[in-house]
Amino acid sequence: xxxxxxxxxxxxxxxxxxxxxxxxxxxxxxxxxxxxxxxxxxxxxxxxxxxxxxxxxxxxxxxxxxxxxxxxxxxxxxxxxxxxxxxxxxxxxxxxxxxxxxxxxxxxxxxxxxxxxxxxxxxxxxxxxxxxxxxxxxxxxx
Numbered sequence: 766x767x768x769x770x771x772x773x774x775x776x777x778x779x780x781x782x783x784x785x786x787x788x789x790x791x792x793x794x795x796x797x798x799x800x801x802x803x804x805x806x807x808x809x810x811x812x813x814x815x816x817x818x819x820x821x822x823x824x825x826x827x828x829x830x831x832x833x834x835x836x837x838x839x840x841x842x843x844x845x846x847x848x849x850x851x852x853x854x855x856x857x858x859x860x861x862x863x864x865x866x867x868x869x870x871x872x873x874x875x876x877x878x879x880x881x882x883x884x885x886x887x888x889x890x891x892x893x894x895x896x897x898x899x900x901x902x903x904x905x906x907x
Contacts, residue, residue: 785811798862844860847861
């Protein structure tokens with residue numbers, strides 16, 4: 766099969782063919798199914814992707830720990846998958862989730878709690894929607 770035929774099947778066909786990177790991972794964006802708010806971006810390996818599909822809960826692969834993890838296994842702040850989509854060339858996953866509690870390991874609802882703006886001397890950060898829903902020191906073994 767020619768490369769263009771494979772590409773066309775991946776882009777236009779109905780066969781799920783996730784394209785993992787050289788580390789065996791695919792990026793996953795999780796958004797709140799009700800509000801559309803971006804909650805987090807993480808990675809999935811083949812096993813995390815299969816477990817997410819079969820269980821209906823979000824599973825990810827931690828690059829720092831080099832381990833599979835179910836969202837909320839330590840904190841109890843799980844993500845119930847409402848819908849999963851794949852982008853045009855199947856190298857990114859989007860899951861719309863019902864987020865129970867906080868999505869971010871810092872204790873915040875979303876990992877995107879800082880705004881980037883132009884300041885004197887360059888870009889600067891400011892907090893937005895940064896209220897903590899839990900104390901990470903009390904939830905995670907550090």
